[in-house]
Amino acid sequence: MRGPADFDALVDLIYEAAVVPEVWSDVLDRVAAATGSVGGVILAQGRHGLQWRATGAILTHMPEALSGGWMALNPRPARALALDRAGFVHDHDLFTEAEMAADPVYGFLRARGLGWCTGVAIPTVADDAIVFSWERAYAAGPFSTEAVRALDPLRAHLARAGLIAARLGLARARSIVATLDLLGLPAAVLSPRHRVVAANDLFAGLVPAVAQDRADRIHLADPRADRLLVRALDALVPASHPEAVASIPIAARAERRAMIVHLMPVRGAARDVFAAAASILIVVDVRQGRALSADLIQGLFDLTPAEARVARGLMTGGTVGTLAGAQGVVPATIRTQLKSVFAKTGTARQADLVAMLTGAMIGPEAL
Structure with missing residues:
Protein backbone atom coordinates (compact mmCIF):
# COMPACT_ATOMS: atom_id res chain seq x y z
CA MET A 1 0.00 0.00 0.00
CA PRO A 153 -2.79 -3.53 10.62
CA LEU A 154 -4.79 -5.67 8.17
CA ARG A 155 -5.10 -8.62 10.57
CA ALA A 156 -8.01 -7.30 12.63
CA HIS A 157 -9.96 -6.36 9.49
CA LEU A 158 -9.39 -9.75 7.87
CA ALA A 159 -10.46 -11.50 11.08
CA ARG A 160 -13.67 -9.47 11.43
CA ALA A 161 -14.59 -9.82 7.77
CA GLY A 162 -13.99 -13.58 7.87
CA LEU A 163 -16.17 -13.94 10.96
CA ILE A 164 -18.94 -11.86 9.35
CA ALA A 165 -18.79 -13.97 6.19
CA ALA A 166 -18.95 -17.24 8.16
CA ARG A 167 -21.93 -16.04 10.23
CA LEU A 168 -23.75 -14.83 7.13
CA GLY A 169 -23.23 -18.25 5.57
CA LEU A 170 -24.77 -19.97 8.58
CA ALA A 171 -27.67 -17.48 8.63
CA ARG A 172 -28.39 -18.26 4.97
CA ALA A 173 -28.39 -21.99 5.75
CA ARG A 174 -30.89 -21.53 8.56
CA SER A 175 -33.07 -19.32 6.36
CA ILE A 176 -33.21 -22.03 3.69
CA VAL A 177 -34.51 -24.73 6.04
CA ALA A 178 -36.94 -22.34 7.73
CA THR A 179 -38.50 -21.47 4.38
CA LEU A 180 -38.83 -25.14 3.42
CA ASP A 181 -40.37 -25.82 6.84
CA LEU A 182 -43.13 -23.35 5.99
CA LEU A 183 -43.73 -25.29 2.78
CA GLY A 184 -44.09 -28.52 4.75
CA LEU A 185 -40.86 -30.07 3.43
CA PRO A 186 -38.31 -31.81 5.67
CA ALA A 187 -34.94 -30.32 4.76
CA ALA A 188 -31.32 -30.13 5.88
CA VAL A 189 -28.48 -27.95 4.68
CA LEU A 190 -25.19 -29.81 4.24
CA SER A 191 -21.67 -28.46 4.57
CA PRO A 192 -18.96 -29.05 1.94
CA ARG A 193 -18.05 -32.15 3.96
CA HIS A 194 -21.68 -33.33 3.68
CA ARG A 195 -22.48 -32.82 7.37
CA VAL A 196 -25.72 -31.25 8.58
CA VAL A 197 -25.24 -27.58 9.48
CA ALA A 198 -28.94 -26.69 9.74
CA ALA A 199 -32.16 -28.71 9.67
CA ASN A 200 -35.82 -27.95 10.25
CA ASP A 201 -38.09 -29.72 12.73
CA LEU A 202 -39.68 -31.85 10.01
CA PHE A 203 -36.27 -33.25 9.05
CA ALA A 204 -35.39 -33.80 12.72
CA GLY A 205 -38.45 -36.05 12.93
CA LEU A 206 -36.86 -38.37 10.34
CA VAL A 207 -33.70 -38.87 12.43
CA PRO A 208 -32.47 -41.58 12.92
CA ALA A 209 -35.05 -43.81 11.18
CA VAL A 210 -34.53 -42.26 7.73
CA ALA A 211 -31.42 -40.05 7.95
CA GLN A 212 -28.42 -39.96 10.28
CA ASP A 213 -25.77 -37.25 10.63
CA ARG A 214 -22.60 -39.20 11.34
CA ALA A 215 -19.01 -38.07 11.80
CA ASP A 216 -18.00 -38.74 8.18
CA ARG A 217 -21.15 -37.46 6.37
CA ILE A 218 -24.91 -37.65 6.35
CA HIS A 219 -26.24 -41.20 5.85
CA LEU A 220 -29.57 -42.65 4.79
CA ALA A 221 -30.67 -45.61 6.91
CA ASP A 222 -31.78 -47.55 3.82
CA PRO A 223 -28.57 -49.22 2.50
CA ARG A 224 -29.57 -49.07 -1.16
CA ALA A 225 -30.60 -45.43 -0.92
CA ASP A 226 -27.39 -44.60 0.94
CA ARG A 227 -25.29 -46.03 -1.89
CA LEU A 228 -27.12 -43.74 -4.30
CA LEU A 229 -26.60 -40.83 -1.90
CA VAL A 230 -22.83 -41.41 -1.95
CA ARG A 231 -22.88 -41.19 -5.76
CA ALA A 232 -24.95 -38.02 -5.63
CA LEU A 233 -22.67 -36.39 -3.05
CA ASP A 234 -19.63 -37.28 -5.16
CA ALA A 235 -21.34 -35.67 -8.15
CA LEU A 236 -21.33 -32.33 -6.34
CA VAL A 237 -17.62 -32.21 -7.19
CA PRO A 238 -17.51 -30.83 -10.74
CA ALA A 239 -17.24 -33.43 -13.49
CA SER A 240 -16.67 -36.35 -11.12
CA HIS A 241 -19.84 -38.39 -11.73
CA PRO A 242 -22.15 -36.49 -14.09
CA GLU A 243 -24.45 -39.51 -14.39
CA ALA A 244 -25.13 -39.77 -10.64
CA VAL A 245 -28.73 -39.48 -9.52
CA ALA A 246 -29.85 -36.36 -7.66
CA SER A 247 -33.24 -37.82 -6.66
CA ILE A 248 -33.07 -40.97 -4.54
CA PRO A 249 -35.97 -43.35 -3.83
CA ILE A 250 -36.26 -44.90 -0.37
CA ALA A 251 -38.27 -48.09 -0.07
CA ALA A 252 -41.51 -48.05 1.88
CA ARG A 253 -41.69 -49.86 5.20
CA ALA A 254 -44.55 -51.08 7.32
CA GLU A 255 -44.40 -47.92 9.43
CA ARG A 256 -44.02 -45.33 6.62
CA ARG A 257 -44.58 -44.60 2.96
CA ALA A 258 -41.92 -44.65 0.30
CA MET A 259 -39.89 -41.46 0.12
CA ILE A 260 -37.80 -39.56 -2.38
CA VAL A 261 -34.71 -37.64 -1.29
CA HIS A 262 -33.62 -34.74 -3.48
CA LEU A 263 -30.06 -33.46 -3.28
CA MET A 264 -29.48 -30.01 -4.75
CA PRO A 265 -26.25 -28.00 -4.86
CA VAL A 266 -26.23 -24.47 -3.50
CA ARG A 267 -25.15 -22.51 -6.55
CA GLY A 268 -22.15 -20.31 -6.05
CA ALA A 269 -21.06 -22.03 -2.81
CA ALA A 270 -17.88 -23.27 -4.46
CA ARG A 271 -16.87 -19.64 -5.00
CA ASP A 272 -17.43 -18.71 -1.36
CA VAL A 273 -14.70 -19.96 0.94
CA PHE A 274 -16.85 -19.12 3.98
CA ALA A 275 -20.03 -20.85 2.75
CA ALA A 276 -21.74 -23.00 5.37
CA ALA A 277 -24.10 -24.47 2.78
CA ALA A 278 -22.86 -26.63 -0.08
CA SER A 279 -26.07 -28.57 -0.75
CA ILE A 280 -29.65 -29.01 0.42
CA LEU A 281 -31.31 -32.35 1.18
CA ILE A 282 -35.12 -32.35 0.83
CA VAL A 283 -37.36 -35.34 1.63
CA VAL A 284 -40.83 -35.91 0.15
CA ASP A 285 -43.05 -38.92 0.63
CA VAL A 286 -44.87 -40.74 -2.17
CA ARG A 287 -48.46 -41.51 -1.30
CA GLN A 288 -49.21 -45.19 -1.87
CA GLY A 289 -51.25 -45.91 -4.93
CA ARG A 290 -51.07 -42.35 -6.19
CA ALA A 291 -50.53 -42.01 -9.95
CA LEU A 292 -48.04 -39.22 -10.42
CA SER A 293 -48.40 -36.88 -13.38
CA ALA A 294 -45.71 -36.78 -16.06
CA ASP A 295 -44.85 -33.20 -15.05
CA LEU A 296 -44.37 -34.21 -11.43
CA ILE A 297 -42.27 -37.24 -12.39
CA GLN A 298 -40.12 -35.00 -14.57
CA GLY A 299 -39.54 -32.55 -11.73
CA LEU A 300 -38.90 -35.19 -9.08
CA PHE A 301 -36.20 -37.02 -10.99
CA ASP A 302 -34.75 -34.40 -13.36
CA LEU A 303 -36.10 -36.24 -16.39
CA THR A 304 -36.56 -34.86 -19.87
CA PRO A 305 -40.20 -34.51 -21.01
CA ALA A 306 -39.80 -37.60 -23.22
CA GLU A 307 -38.33 -39.64 -20.37
CA ALA A 308 -41.15 -38.55 -18.06
CA ARG A 309 -43.74 -39.68 -20.62
CA VAL A 310 -42.08 -43.10 -20.79
CA ALA A 311 -42.06 -43.44 -16.99
CA ARG A 312 -45.70 -42.31 -16.75
CA GLY A 313 -46.70 -44.68 -19.56
CA LEU A 314 -45.14 -47.68 -17.86
CA MET A 315 -46.77 -46.71 -14.57
CA THR A 316 -50.19 -46.77 -16.19
CA GLY A 317 -49.71 -50.18 -17.80
CA GLY A 318 -47.94 -49.42 -21.06
CA THR A 319 -45.16 -51.45 -22.62
CA VAL A 320 -42.15 -50.49 -24.68
CA GLY A 321 -44.03 -51.55 -27.80
CA THR A 322 -47.27 -49.70 -27.06
CA LEU A 323 -45.44 -46.55 -26.01
CA ALA A 324 -43.38 -46.60 -29.21
CA GLY A 325 -46.52 -46.98 -31.31
CA ALA A 326 -48.36 -44.20 -29.48
CA GLN A 327 -45.44 -41.81 -29.87
CA GLY A 328 -44.59 -42.75 -33.44
CA VAL A 329 -41.02 -43.86 -32.70
CA VAL A 330 -39.17 -47.16 -32.90
CA PRO A 331 -38.97 -49.33 -29.75
CA ALA A 332 -35.19 -48.73 -29.57
CA THR A 333 -35.88 -45.05 -28.87
CA ILE A 334 -38.14 -45.93 -25.94
CA ARG A 335 -35.53 -48.38 -24.59
CA THR A 336 -32.84 -45.67 -24.72
CA GLN A 337 -35.09 -43.27 -22.85
CA LEU A 338 -35.98 -46.00 -20.34
CA LYS A 339 -32.28 -46.67 -19.70
CA SER A 340 -31.84 -43.00 -18.82
CA VAL A 341 -34.91 -43.14 -16.54
CA PHE A 342 -33.41 -46.12 -14.69
CA ALA A 343 -30.14 -44.24 -14.15
CA LYS A 344 -31.86 -41.09 -12.85
CA THR A 345 -34.29 -42.90 -10.56
CA GLY A 346 -31.81 -45.45 -9.25
CA THR A 347 -33.89 -48.42 -10.41
CA ALA A 348 -32.89 -51.33 -12.65
CA ARG A 349 -36.17 -52.98 -13.73
CA GLN A 350 -39.52 -51.78 -15.01
CA ALA A 351 -41.27 -53.43 -12.05
CA ASP A 352 -39.08 -51.56 -9.57
CA LEU A 353 -39.65 -48.28 -11.40
CA VAL A 354 -43.43 -48.68 -11.37
CA ALA A 355 -43.44 -49.79 -7.73
CA MET A 356 -41.35 -46.82 -6.69
CA LEU A 357 -43.43 -44.33 -8.65
CA THR A 358 -46.66 -45.60 -7.14
CA GLY A 359 -45.22 -45.73 -3.63
CA ALA A 360 -45.55 -49.49 -3.41
CA MET A 361 -43.14 -51.59 -1.38
CA ILE A 362 -39.76 -52.18 -3.00
CA GLY A 363 -38.87 -55.71 -2.05
CA PRO A 364 -35.64 -56.83 -0.36
CA GLU A 365 -34.38 -58.22 -3.65
CA ALA A 366 -34.02 -54.66 -4.94
CA LEU A 367 -31.84 -53.57 -2.03
Whole structure:
Protein backbone atom coordinates (compact mmCIF):
# COMPACT_ATOMS: atom_id res chain seq x y z
CA MET A 1 0.00 0.00 0.00
CA ARG A 2 1.52 3.28 -1.07
CA GLY A 3 -0.26 5.47 1.49
CA PRO A 4 -3.23 5.88 3.87
CA ALA A 5 -5.68 6.24 0.99
CA ASP A 6 -4.60 2.89 -0.48
CA PHE A 7 -4.83 1.24 2.94
CA ASP A 8 -8.34 2.62 3.57
CA ALA A 9 -9.47 1.48 0.12
CA LEU A 10 -8.17 -2.02 0.83
CA VAL A 11 -9.93 -2.15 4.21
CA ASP A 12 -13.19 -1.11 2.52
CA LEU A 13 -12.67 -3.89 -0.01
CA ILE A 14 -12.11 -6.45 2.75
CA TYR A 15 -15.46 -5.64 4.37
CA GLU A 16 -17.17 -5.68 1.00
CA ALA A 17 -15.78 -9.20 0.48
CA ALA A 18 -17.47 -10.30 3.72
CA VAL A 19 -20.85 -9.97 2.01
CA VAL A 20 -19.83 -10.33 -1.67
CA PRO A 21 -17.61 -13.45 -1.85
CA GLU A 22 -16.35 -12.72 -5.36
CA VAL A 23 -14.48 -9.69 -4.01
CA TRP A 24 -12.02 -11.83 -2.01
CA SER A 25 -10.03 -12.39 -5.21
CA ASP A 26 -9.56 -8.63 -5.52
CA VAL A 27 -8.35 -8.46 -1.92
CA LEU A 28 -5.81 -11.22 -2.57
CA ASP A 29 -4.58 -9.56 -5.76
CA ARG A 30 -4.20 -6.09 -4.20
CA VAL A 31 -2.10 -7.39 -1.33
CA ALA A 32 -0.08 -9.49 -3.79
CA ALA A 33 0.65 -6.42 -5.90
CA ALA A 34 1.67 -4.40 -2.83
CA THR A 35 4.03 -7.09 -1.53
CA GLY A 36 5.60 -8.37 -4.74
CA SER A 37 3.78 -11.69 -4.43
CA VAL A 38 2.79 -13.96 -7.31
CA GLY A 39 -0.57 -14.84 -5.78
CA GLY A 40 -2.62 -15.22 -2.64
CA VAL A 41 -4.86 -17.81 -1.01
CA ILE A 42 -7.56 -17.99 1.65
CA LEU A 43 -7.88 -21.31 3.45
CA ALA A 44 -10.84 -22.06 5.71
CA GLN A 45 -10.27 -25.36 7.45
CA GLY A 46 -12.04 -27.22 10.22
CA ARG A 47 -15.32 -29.04 10.74
CA HIS A 48 -16.55 -28.35 7.20
CA GLY A 49 -13.33 -29.53 5.56
CA LEU A 50 -10.87 -27.44 3.60
CA GLN A 51 -12.27 -24.63 1.48
CA TRP A 52 -10.12 -22.24 -0.45
CA ARG A 53 -9.87 -19.40 -2.91
CA ALA A 54 -6.63 -18.54 -4.67
CA THR A 55 -5.26 -16.21 -7.30
CA GLY A 56 -2.21 -16.01 -9.53
CA ALA A 57 0.45 -18.71 -9.40
CA ILE A 58 -1.12 -20.27 -6.30
CA LEU A 59 -4.34 -20.87 -8.21
CA THR A 60 -2.30 -22.47 -11.00
CA HIS A 61 -0.73 -25.04 -8.66
CA MET A 62 -3.58 -25.50 -6.16
CA PRO A 63 -5.32 -28.42 -7.94
CA GLU A 64 -2.05 -30.37 -8.04
CA ALA A 65 -1.34 -29.52 -4.40
CA LEU A 66 -4.76 -30.83 -3.39
CA SER A 67 -4.80 -33.97 -5.53
CA GLY A 68 -1.27 -34.87 -4.45
CA GLY A 69 -2.07 -34.48 -0.77
CA TRP A 70 0.39 -31.62 -0.31
CA MET A 71 -2.16 -29.35 1.34
CA ALA A 72 -2.76 -31.94 4.05
CA LEU A 73 0.99 -32.09 4.69
CA ASN A 74 1.54 -28.34 4.65
CA PRO A 75 3.10 -27.45 8.05
CA ARG A 76 2.70 -23.69 7.73
CA PRO A 77 -0.86 -23.22 9.12
CA ALA A 78 -0.24 -25.36 12.21
CA ARG A 79 3.06 -23.61 12.94
CA ALA A 80 1.46 -20.18 12.52
CA LEU A 81 -1.44 -21.07 14.85
CA ALA A 82 0.95 -22.50 17.44
CA LEU A 83 3.06 -19.33 17.31
CA ASP A 84 -0.05 -17.38 18.32
CA ARG A 85 1.30 -14.07 17.07
CA ALA A 86 -1.23 -11.22 16.72
CA GLY A 87 0.06 -10.30 13.30
CA PHE A 88 1.54 -11.57 10.07
CA VAL A 89 4.36 -14.10 9.97
CA HIS A 90 6.83 -15.27 7.34
CA ASP A 91 8.83 -18.43 6.75
CA HIS A 92 11.72 -17.56 9.06
CA ASP A 93 9.29 -16.96 11.93
CA LEU A 94 8.10 -20.54 11.55
CA PHE A 95 11.05 -22.65 10.39
CA THR A 96 14.80 -22.82 10.36
CA GLU A 97 16.63 -22.98 7.03
CA ALA A 98 17.38 -26.66 7.72
CA GLU A 99 13.70 -27.42 8.36
CA MET A 100 12.66 -25.75 5.12
CA ALA A 101 15.34 -27.59 3.15
CA ALA A 102 14.15 -30.94 4.53
CA ASP A 103 10.39 -30.34 4.31
CA PRO A 104 8.70 -32.05 1.30
CA VAL A 105 6.08 -29.30 0.94
CA TYR A 106 8.78 -26.68 0.56
CA GLY A 107 10.37 -29.01 -1.98
CA PHE A 108 7.10 -29.15 -3.90
CA LEU A 109 6.81 -25.35 -3.88
CA ARG A 110 10.42 -24.62 -4.79
CA ALA A 111 10.29 -27.06 -7.69
CA ARG A 112 7.54 -24.82 -9.09
CA GLY A 113 9.40 -21.57 -8.55
CA LEU A 114 7.66 -20.69 -5.26
CA GLY A 115 8.61 -21.16 -1.63
CA TRP A 116 8.45 -17.87 0.29
CA CYS A 117 5.27 -16.83 2.05
CA THR A 118 3.79 -14.33 4.44
CA GLY A 119 0.40 -14.70 6.02
CA VAL A 120 -1.80 -14.72 9.06
CA ALA A 121 -3.62 -17.62 10.75
CA ILE A 122 -6.80 -16.69 12.59
CA PRO A 123 -8.42 -19.24 14.94
CA THR A 124 -12.21 -19.03 15.05
CA VAL A 125 -14.34 -21.54 16.98
CA ALA A 126 -13.64 -25.15 17.96
CA ASP A 127 -10.94 -26.44 15.60
CA ASP A 128 -11.70 -24.02 12.76
CA ALA A 129 -9.15 -21.57 11.41
CA ILE A 130 -8.85 -19.06 8.59
CA VAL A 131 -5.50 -18.60 6.88
CA PHE A 132 -4.63 -15.72 4.55
CA SER A 133 -1.33 -16.27 2.75
CA TRP A 134 0.69 -14.71 -0.07
CA GLU A 135 3.54 -16.37 -1.96
CA ARG A 136 6.64 -14.88 -3.55
CA ALA A 137 8.77 -16.41 -6.26
CA TYR A 138 11.69 -18.32 -4.78
CA ALA A 139 14.12 -16.35 -6.92
CA ALA A 140 12.84 -13.08 -5.38
CA GLY A 141 13.96 -14.10 -1.91
CA PRO A 142 12.01 -14.14 1.37
CA PHE A 143 9.74 -11.41 2.69
CA SER A 144 11.56 -8.94 4.87
CA THR A 145 10.50 -8.43 8.47
CA GLU A 146 9.69 -4.79 7.66
CA ALA A 147 7.37 -5.78 4.81
CA VAL A 148 5.59 -8.29 7.02
CA ARG A 149 5.13 -5.82 9.90
CA ALA A 150 3.60 -3.33 7.43
CA LEU A 151 0.77 -5.84 6.89
CA ASP A 152 -0.06 -6.25 10.58
CA PRO A 153 -2.79 -3.53 10.62
CA LEU A 154 -4.79 -5.67 8.17
CA ARG A 155 -5.10 -8.62 10.57
CA ALA A 156 -8.01 -7.30 12.63
CA HIS A 157 -9.96 -6.36 9.49
CA LEU A 158 -9.39 -9.75 7.87
CA ALA A 159 -10.46 -11.50 11.08
CA ARG A 160 -13.67 -9.47 11.43
CA ALA A 161 -14.59 -9.82 7.77
CA GLY A 162 -13.99 -13.58 7.87
CA LEU A 163 -16.17 -13.94 10.96
CA ILE A 164 -18.94 -11.86 9.35
CA ALA A 165 -18.79 -13.97 6.19
CA ALA A 166 -18.95 -17.24 8.16
CA ARG A 167 -21.93 -16.04 10.23
CA LEU A 168 -23.75 -14.83 7.13
CA GLY A 169 -23.23 -18.25 5.57
CA LEU A 170 -24.77 -19.97 8.58
CA ALA A 171 -27.67 -17.48 8.63
CA ARG A 172 -28.39 -18.26 4.97
CA ALA A 173 -28.39 -21.99 5.75
CA ARG A 174 -30.89 -21.53 8.56
CA SER A 175 -33.07 -19.32 6.36
CA ILE A 176 -33.21 -22.03 3.69
CA VAL A 177 -34.51 -24.73 6.04
CA ALA A 178 -36.94 -22.34 7.73
CA THR A 179 -38.50 -21.47 4.38
CA LEU A 180 -38.83 -25.14 3.42
CA ASP A 181 -40.37 -25.82 6.84
CA LEU A 182 -43.13 -23.35 5.99
CA LEU A 183 -43.73 -25.29 2.78
CA GLY A 184 -44.09 -28.52 4.75
CA LEU A 185 -40.86 -30.07 3.43
CA PRO A 186 -38.31 -31.81 5.67
CA ALA A 187 -34.94 -30.32 4.76
CA ALA A 188 -31.32 -30.13 5.88
CA VAL A 189 -28.48 -27.95 4.68
CA LEU A 190 -25.19 -29.81 4.24
CA SER A 191 -21.67 -28.46 4.57
CA PRO A 192 -18.96 -29.05 1.94
CA ARG A 193 -18.05 -32.15 3.96
CA HIS A 194 -21.68 -33.33 3.68
CA ARG A 195 -22.48 -32.82 7.37
CA VAL A 196 -25.72 -31.25 8.58
CA VAL A 197 -25.24 -27.58 9.48
CA ALA A 198 -28.94 -26.69 9.74
CA ALA A 199 -32.16 -28.71 9.67
CA ASN A 200 -35.82 -27.95 10.25
CA ASP A 201 -38.09 -29.72 12.73
CA LEU A 202 -39.68 -31.85 10.01
CA PHE A 203 -36.27 -33.25 9.05
CA ALA A 204 -35.39 -33.80 12.72
CA GLY A 205 -38.45 -36.05 12.93
CA LEU A 206 -36.86 -38.37 10.34
CA VAL A 207 -33.70 -38.87 12.43
CA PRO A 208 -32.47 -41.58 12.92
CA ALA A 209 -35.05 -43.81 11.18
CA VAL A 210 -34.53 -42.26 7.73
CA ALA A 211 -31.42 -40.05 7.95
CA GLN A 212 -28.42 -39.96 10.28
CA ASP A 213 -25.77 -37.25 10.63
CA ARG A 214 -22.60 -39.20 11.34
CA ALA A 215 -19.01 -38.07 11.80
CA ASP A 216 -18.00 -38.74 8.18
CA ARG A 217 -21.15 -37.46 6.37
CA ILE A 218 -24.91 -37.65 6.35
CA HIS A 219 -26.24 -41.20 5.85
CA LEU A 220 -29.57 -42.65 4.79
CA ALA A 221 -30.67 -45.61 6.91
CA ASP A 222 -31.78 -47.55 3.82
CA PRO A 223 -28.57 -49.22 2.50
CA ARG A 224 -29.57 -49.07 -1.16
CA ALA A 225 -30.60 -45.43 -0.92
CA ASP A 226 -27.39 -44.60 0.94
CA ARG A 227 -25.29 -46.03 -1.89
CA LEU A 228 -27.12 -43.74 -4.30
CA LEU A 229 -26.60 -40.83 -1.90
CA VAL A 230 -22.83 -41.41 -1.95
CA ARG A 231 -22.88 -41.19 -5.76
CA ALA A 232 -24.95 -38.02 -5.63
CA LEU A 233 -22.67 -36.39 -3.05
CA ASP A 234 -19.63 -37.28 -5.16
CA ALA A 235 -21.34 -35.67 -8.15
CA LEU A 236 -21.33 -32.33 -6.34
CA VAL A 237 -17.62 -32.21 -7.19
CA PRO A 238 -17.51 -30.83 -10.74
CA ALA A 239 -17.24 -33.43 -13.49
CA SER A 240 -16.67 -36.35 -11.12
CA HIS A 241 -19.84 -38.39 -11.73
CA PRO A 242 -22.15 -36.49 -14.09
CA GLU A 243 -24.45 -39.51 -14.39
CA ALA A 244 -25.13 -39.77 -10.64
CA VAL A 245 -28.73 -39.48 -9.52
CA ALA A 246 -29.85 -36.36 -7.66
CA SER A 247 -33.24 -37.82 -6.66
CA ILE A 248 -33.07 -40.97 -4.54
CA PRO A 249 -35.97 -43.35 -3.83
CA ILE A 250 -36.26 -44.90 -0.37
CA ALA A 251 -38.27 -48.09 -0.07
CA ALA A 252 -41.51 -48.05 1.88
CA ARG A 253 -41.69 -49.86 5.20
CA ALA A 254 -44.55 -51.08 7.32
CA GLU A 255 -44.40 -47.92 9.43
CA ARG A 256 -44.02 -45.33 6.62
CA ARG A 257 -44.58 -44.60 2.96
CA ALA A 258 -41.92 -44.65 0.30
CA MET A 259 -39.89 -41.46 0.12
CA ILE A 260 -37.80 -39.56 -2.38
CA VAL A 261 -34.71 -37.64 -1.29
CA HIS A 262 -33.62 -34.74 -3.48
CA LEU A 263 -30.06 -33.46 -3.28
CA MET A 264 -29.48 -30.01 -4.75
CA PRO A 265 -26.25 -28.00 -4.86
CA VAL A 266 -26.23 -24.47 -3.50
CA ARG A 267 -25.15 -22.51 -6.55
CA GLY A 268 -22.15 -20.31 -6.05
CA ALA A 269 -21.06 -22.03 -2.81
CA ALA A 270 -17.88 -23.27 -4.46
CA ARG A 271 -16.87 -19.64 -5.00
CA ASP A 272 -17.43 -18.71 -1.36
CA VAL A 273 -14.70 -19.96 0.94
CA PHE A 274 -16.85 -19.12 3.98
CA ALA A 275 -20.03 -20.85 2.75
CA ALA A 276 -21.74 -23.00 5.37
CA ALA A 277 -24.10 -24.47 2.78
CA ALA A 278 -22.86 -26.63 -0.08
CA SER A 279 -26.07 -28.57 -0.75
CA ILE A 280 -29.65 -29.01 0.42
CA LEU A 281 -31.31 -32.35 1.18
CA ILE A 282 -35.12 -32.35 0.83
CA VAL A 283 -37.36 -35.34 1.63
CA VAL A 284 -40.83 -35.91 0.15
CA ASP A 285 -43.05 -38.92 0.63
CA VAL A 286 -44.87 -40.74 -2.17
CA ARG A 287 -48.46 -41.51 -1.30
CA GLN A 288 -49.21 -45.19 -1.87
CA GLY A 289 -51.25 -45.91 -4.93
CA ARG A 290 -51.07 -42.35 -6.19
CA ALA A 291 -50.53 -42.01 -9.95
CA LEU A 292 -48.04 -39.22 -10.42
CA SER A 293 -48.40 -36.88 -13.38
CA ALA A 294 -45.71 -36.78 -16.06
CA ASP A 295 -44.85 -33.20 -15.05
CA LEU A 296 -44.37 -34.21 -11.43
CA ILE A 297 -42.27 -37.24 -12.39
CA GLN A 298 -40.12 -35.00 -14.57
CA GLY A 299 -39.54 -32.55 -11.73
CA LEU A 300 -38.90 -35.19 -9.08
CA PHE A 301 -36.20 -37.02 -10.99
CA ASP A 302 -34.75 -34.40 -13.36
CA LEU A 303 -36.10 -36.24 -16.39
CA THR A 304 -36.56 -34.86 -19.87
CA PRO A 305 -40.20 -34.51 -21.01
CA ALA A 306 -39.80 -37.60 -23.22
CA GLU A 307 -38.33 -39.64 -20.37
CA ALA A 308 -41.15 -38.55 -18.06
CA ARG A 309 -43.74 -39.68 -20.62
CA VAL A 310 -42.08 -43.10 -20.79
CA ALA A 311 -42.06 -43.44 -16.99
CA ARG A 312 -45.70 -42.31 -16.75
CA GLY A 313 -46.70 -44.68 -19.56
CA LEU A 314 -45.14 -47.68 -17.86
CA MET A 315 -46.77 -46.71 -14.57
CA THR A 316 -50.19 -46.77 -16.19
CA GLY A 317 -49.71 -50.18 -17.80
CA GLY A 318 -47.94 -49.42 -21.06
CA THR A 319 -45.16 -51.45 -22.62
CA VAL A 320 -42.15 -50.49 -24.68
CA GLY A 321 -44.03 -51.55 -27.80
CA THR A 322 -47.27 -49.70 -27.06
CA LEU A 323 -45.44 -46.55 -26.01
CA ALA A 324 -43.38 -46.60 -29.21
CA GLY A 325 -46.52 -46.98 -31.31
CA ALA A 326 -48.36 -44.20 -29.48
CA GLN A 327 -45.44 -41.81 -29.87
CA GLY A 328 -44.59 -42.75 -33.44
CA VAL A 329 -41.02 -43.86 -32.70
CA VAL A 330 -39.17 -47.16 -32.90
CA PRO A 331 -38.97 -49.33 -29.75
CA ALA A 332 -35.19 -48.73 -29.57
CA THR A 333 -35.88 -45.05 -28.87
CA ILE A 334 -38.14 -45.93 -25.94
CA ARG A 335 -35.53 -48.38 -24.59
CA THR A 336 -32.84 -45.67 -24.72
CA GLN A 337 -35.09 -43.27 -22.85
CA LEU A 338 -35.98 -46.00 -20.34
CA LYS A 339 -32.28 -46.67 -19.70
CA SER A 340 -31.84 -43.00 -18.82
CA VAL A 341 -34.91 -43.14 -16.54
CA PHE A 342 -33.41 -46.12 -14.69
CA ALA A 343 -30.14 -44.24 -14.15
CA LYS A 344 -31.86 -41.09 -12.85
CA THR A 345 -34.29 -42.90 -10.56
CA GLY A 346 -31.81 -45.45 -9.25
CA THR A 347 -33.89 -48.42 -10.41
CA ALA A 348 -32.89 -51.33 -12.65
CA ARG A 349 -36.17 -52.98 -13.73
CA GLN A 350 -39.52 -51.78 -15.01
CA ALA A 351 -41.27 -53.43 -12.05
CA ASP A 352 -39.08 -51.56 -9.57
CA LEU A 353 -39.65 -48.28 -11.40
CA VAL A 354 -43.43 -48.68 -11.37
CA ALA A 355 -43.44 -49.79 -7.73
CA MET A 356 -41.35 -46.82 -6.69
CA LEU A 357 -43.43 -44.33 -8.65
CA THR A 358 -46.66 -45.60 -7.14
CA GLY A 359 -45.22 -45.73 -3.63
CA ALA A 360 -45.55 -49.49 -3.41
CA MET A 361 -43.14 -51.59 -1.38
CA ILE A 362 -39.76 -52.18 -3.00
CA GLY A 363 -38.87 -55.71 -2.05
CA PRO A 364 -35.64 -56.83 -0.36
CA GLU A 365 -34.38 -58.22 -3.65
CA ALA A 366 -34.02 -54.66 -4.94
CA LEU A 367 -31.84 -53.57 -2.03
